[in-house]
Amino acid sequence: xxxxxxxxxxYSGTRTTPWLRFFILSRYSYARLFQSKFLVLFLAACMxxxxxxxxxxxxxxxxxxxxxxRLQSGGMPPIDGAFFNVYCVVQGGLAFLLTVLVxxxxxxxxxxxxxxxxxxxxxxxxxxxxxxxxTILLLLLSLITWIPGMLLFLIKAGCAGWDxxxxxxxxxxxxxxGLWIWIVVLSLIALALSAWVKWKVAAGALILGVFFAGAGxxxxxxxxxxxxxxxxxxxxxxxxxxxxxxxxxSSAADLSLxxxxxxxxVTCGLCLxxxxxxxxxxxxVK
Amino acid sequence: MQTVVELAKLSVxxxxxxxxxxxxxxxxxxxxxxxxxxxxxxxxxxLTLLGFYPVKRGSAQVLGHDIRRHTKxxxxxxxxxxxxxxxxxxxxxxxFVRMMGELSGLPAESALERAHEVLFxxxxxxxxxxxxxxxxxxxxxxxxxxxxxxxxxxxxxxxEPTNGLDPSARRRMLRLIGDIRDSGQMHVLLCSHLLRxxxxxxxxxxxxxxxxxxxxxNLAQQRSVNQRFVEIETSDDHASLAEALTEIGCKCTTGGNxxxxxxxxxxxxxxxxxxxxxxxxxxxxxxxYRRDTLEDIFLAAMEA
Numbered sequence: 001x002x003x004x005x006x007x008x009x010x011y012s013g014t015r016t017t018p019w020l021r022f023f024i025l026s027r028y029s030y031a032r033l034f035q036s037k038f039l040v041l042f043l044a045a046c047m048x049x050x051x052x053x054x055x056x057x058x059x060x061x062x063x064x065x066x067x068x069x070r071l072q073s074g075g076m077p078p079i080d081g082a083f084f085n086v087y088c089v090v091q092g093g094l095a096f097l098l099t100v101l102v103x104x105x106x107x108x109x110x111x112x113x114x115x116x117x118x119x120x121x122x123x124x125x126x127x128x129x130x131x132x133x134x135t136i137l138l139l140l141l142s143l144i145t146w147i148p149g150m151l152l153f154l155i156k157a158g159c160a161g162w163d164x165x166x167x168x169x170x171x172x173x174x175x176x177x178g179l180w181i182w183i184v185v186l187s188l189i190a191l192a193l194s195a196w197v198k199w200k201v202a203a204g205a206l207i208l209g210v211f212f213a214g215a216g217x218x219x220x221x222x223x224x225x226x227x228x229x230x231x232x233x234x235x236x237x238x239x240x241x242x243x244x245x246x247x248x249x250s251s252a253a254d255l256s257l258x259x260x261x262x263x264x265x266v267t268c269g270l271c272l273x274x275x276x277x278x279x280x281x282x283x284x285v286k
Numbered sequence: 287m288q289t290v291v292e293l294a295k296l297s298v299x300x301x302x303x304x305x306x307x308x309x310x311x312x313x314x315x316x317x318x319x320x321x322x323x324x325x326x327x328x329x330x331x332x333l334t335l336l337g338f339y340p341v342k343r344g345s346a347q348v349l350g351h352d353i354r355r356h357t358k359x360x361x362x363x364x365x366x367x368x369x370x371x372x373x374x375x376x377x378x379x380x381x382f383v384r385m386m387g388e389l390s391g392l393p394a395e396s397a398l399e400r401a402h403e404v405l406f407x408x409x410x411x412x413x414x415x416x417x418x419x420x421x422x423x424x425x426x427x428x429x430x431x432x433x434x435x436x437x438x439x440x441x442x443x444x445x446e447p448t449n450g451l452d453p454s455a456r457r458r459m460l461r462l463i464g465d466i467r468d469s470g471q472m473h474v475l476l477c478s479h480l481l482r483x484x485x486x487x488x489x490x491x492x493x494x495x496x497x498x499x500x501x502x503x504n505l506a507q508q509r510s511v512n513q514r515f516v517e518i519e520t521s522d523d524h525a526s527l528a529e530a531l532t533e534i535g536c537k538c539t540t541g542g543n544x545x546x547x548x549x550x551x552x553x554x555x556x557x558x559x560x561x562x563x564x565x566x567x568x569x570x571x572x573x574x575y576r577r578d579t580l581e582d583i584f585l586a587a588m589e590a
Contacts, residue, residue: 008407010471011400011438015391018358024388032376114372118433121336121366122389123358281338 021124025132026139033102033136042101043144046094050148053087054155061159079156080168081247084175087149088243092182095141096211102140103190104203106133111198111278120281130191130275137187146179174246182239185264188271189235195278211235228254238263287314288349290441290473291335295344298327298334305330306497308344313475315490315506317467320477321584322494328477329369331494332443336366349440362391365439365472367430369446375419379410382418383432390437397436404432408462424455431462435472442466443475448483456483463487485580493587501587505580514550517541518559519572530562547576 033039059066060076077083110116119129153172157165189210194203214233221230231237231254241260244250255263291313298306306327320328333339335348337357346353348360374382380401387397405414408428413421418429427447434442447463448456464487467474478484484491489506492499520527524546528538535551550556556573563570 008435008466008469008471009403009438010469011392011396013396014393015362016388016393018391021389021391024385028377028381028385031381109375113375114368114370115374117338117366117368117370118372118386119389120338121361121364121368122386122437123361123391124389125358281336282333 018123019128022128022132022135025129026135029106029133029136033105033140039101042098043140046091046098046144047148049087049090049094050144050152053083053152057152057156057159079160081171081174082249084149084153084171085243085247085249087152088145088175088178088182088247089240091145091149092179092239092243095145095179095182095186098140098144099137099186099190100204100207102137103187103207104194104200106136107191107194107279108198108200108203111195116279117281126276126279129279133191134187137190138183141183141186142179145183146176149175149179171247178243178246181242181264185235185239185267188268188275192271192274192278196274222254231255232259232263235263235267289314289347290318290349291475292347293344294346296334296341296346297343298330298339299342300339304342304497306334309494309499310344311492311499311502313490313492315473315488315504316470317463317474317476317488317490319484319488319491320475320494321479321481321484321491321580323588324479325496326494327497328494329445330497332366332445332475332477335443336361336364362437363440365434365437365442367434367442367444367447369449369477371426372430373418373421373426376417378415378417379405379421379429379432380414382429383436386433387436392437400436400438401432404436405429407435408432409458423450424452427451427455427459431459435466439472441473441475443477445477446479447476448478448480460486481580481584491580491583493584495588501583503580503583514554515547515576516550516556516559517545517547517572517574517576518563518570520544520546520563520568521571522568524568527563527566527568530566531559534558534562544571 056076057079059069059071060079066072110119116129120126150172153175157168190203190207193206193210194200197203197206214235215237218230218232218234218237221233222228223230238255238260241255241257242264245257245260289312291311293309293311296306296309297304309331320331322328330339334341335346335353337353337360341354349363351359351363353360374385377385380398383401383405384394384397387400388394392400402411402414405411408431410425410428410432413425418426421429427450431444431447434444444463448459451459460483463474463476466472467487474487476484476488485505489504491501491503491505493501493503521544524540524544528540528546528548531538531546531548535554536548538546538548541547559573560570
C-alpha cells in the first residue's frame with residue numbers, strides 16, 4: 001500500500017527506561033547547537049589556552065629542548081596551585097562566554113512557543129526536563145574546563161613522576177571541584193534566566209548583566225558604603241575566593257570563605273526556585 | 287466496555303476559587319465530546335486529567351489509573367493535542383514528532399519510523415522536512431495531532447482541534463478523528479466549542495457549565511434507538527393538542543412559538559396527528575421529522 005493511503009496503526013513495541021529519557025533532550029539540543037559554525041569555532045578557540053599550558057608543561061620538563069631554545073628551566077614558573085588557579089580563571093571566563101552563547105536558547109524558546117505542555121503531557125517530569133537541559137551545559141562546559149584541566153594535571157604527573165603526583169594529588173580534586181562549582185552555578189543561572197524572560201536575546205543580556213552589572217554595582221556599593229558587602233553580588237569575585245582557597249593561594253578577598261560558599265548556595269537555591277516557578281505545563285492566572 | 291474516564295466528586299481549585307465542583311460521571315464511549323461555554327472548566331478538566339492541576343476533593347481515573355497516584359502511567363496512555371500554539375520553532379516536523387515519540391518511551395529507531403508514518407497519515411508527508419516555524423496554522427494543527435498519536439496512545443485528548451482551520455482543513459481534521467475512532471485502537475476525548483464538530487464525531491457528550499456537569503447525553507444510544515421524532519407547528523395554543531396526542535401514545539414536549547416535539551410510538555400512522563388536529567380545529571402549519579440536535583441539547587442544558 002502506498003504510504004499516503006495508510007490508515008492509523010497503533011504501537012505495541014518496546015519502551016525505553018524512563019529515567020534515561022532526559023538525555024533525549026540533550027541529544028536533540030546538541031544536534032541543533034552544532035549546526036552553528038560559530039559555536040564550533042568558539043569551542044575550538046577555547047582549547048588554545050589548555051593547549052598552550054600543555055606545551056608549557058612539556059617544555060618545562062624537556063631540558064634538551066629548553067637548552068636548544070636557550071631557555072632556563074629554573075626561570076619558568078612552577079606548575080602548582082597558582083598555575084591551576086590561573087587556568088581556572090581563564091577557562092572559567094570562557095565557560096561564562098559559552099554559557100551566554102548557549103544558555104538563552106535552552107528554555108526560552110520552549111516557553112515562548114508553548115512547548116512545555118507537549119513535554120510535560122508525556123511520562124516526563126519537570127525535574128527530567130531541567131536535568132535534560134542542564135546536561136547540555138554541563139557537558140559542553142566540562143569539555144572546556146575540568147576535562148582539559150585534568151589532562152594537564154595528568155601530563156604534569158606523567159612528566160614529573162610519582163613523587164610530584166603524590167604530593168600534589170589534591171590539585172586534581174581542586175580542579176574538578178572548583179570548576180564543577182562554576183559550571184553548576186553558570187548552568188543554573190542560565191536556565192533560570194532563560195526560563196524567566198522567555199526571550200532569547202533578553203535572556204542573553206540578562207546573563208551578562210547578572211555578572212557584569214553585579215560586579216559594577218558591587219564595587220559601587222563598596223565605595224559608597226565603605227564596606228565589603230558589595231562583593232556579595234559580584235559572583236566572579238565570590239567564585240575566585242572559593243578557587244583561591246581550593247588551590248591554597250593567599251588572596252586579599254573581600255569575602256570570607258564561608259560567605260562565598262553561602263552566596264553560591266543562595267544563588268543556586270534562588271535559581272532552582274525560579275525554575276520550579278516557571279517550568280510548568282500551564283500557568284494559572286490568578 | 288472499559289471506562290475511559292471516571293470522575294467521583296472531583297473538585298479543583300485555583301487559590302480559593304473553585305473551578306470544578308463535584309464532578310461525577312463515567313464515560314466509556316469511543317469518542318467523548320466535552321462541551322460548555324467559555325470558562326465552563328473544560329480545559330481545566332482536561333489538564334487535571336493529565337495531572338497538571340491538583341485535585342482538591344474527590345478522585346479521577348483515566349483508563350483505570352488514578353490520576354494522582356499513577357500520573358506517569360496515565361501520561362503514557364494518553365496523547366494530548368493542546369489548544370494553543372505548541373511547537374519547537376526551529377525543528378523540522380519529523381525531528382519534532384520523533385523527539386516527542388522518544389519522550390513517550392519509544393526507542394529512537396521506532397520513533398523515527400512512527401514519525402514518518404504519522405506525518406504521512408495526517409497529510410504532512412511532503413512537508414515533513416520543513417521547519418515547524420514555517421508551517422501555516424492548519425499545518426501546525428496537523429503537526430500537533432501527529433505528535434499526539436506518534437506513541438500509539440489509548441486515549442487521545444483533543445483540545446479545540448479545529449481552531450483556526452479553514453473549511454477544507456476542518457473537514458480533513460474531522461475525517462482523521464473519525465478514522466482514528468473507527469480504527470478501534472484508541473478513545474478520543476474531544477473538547478470543542480463547535481457543536482457540529484462534536485455532533486459529527488462523538489458518541490457521548492458531557493456538558494459543563496460554571497464548573498459543574500449540567501448534562502450528559504449518549505448520542506450513539508439515541509441514534510441507535512428506533513424512534514421517530516416529529517416536530518409540528520400550529521397556529522394557536524397547542525396544550526390541548528399535546529394532551530390529545532399523549533392519549534394516543536405520543537410523548538410530547540412543547541418547544542415554544544406553537545411548536546410541539548414528539549416521539550411517535552411504533553406503527554404509528556401520521557394521519558392520526560392530522561385527525562386529532564382537525565378534531566380540535568387547529569390548523570397545522572408544518573410537520574417534519576426532527577430529533578433533538580446537539581444544539582437543542584446544549585441550549586436546554588444552558589437554560590437549565
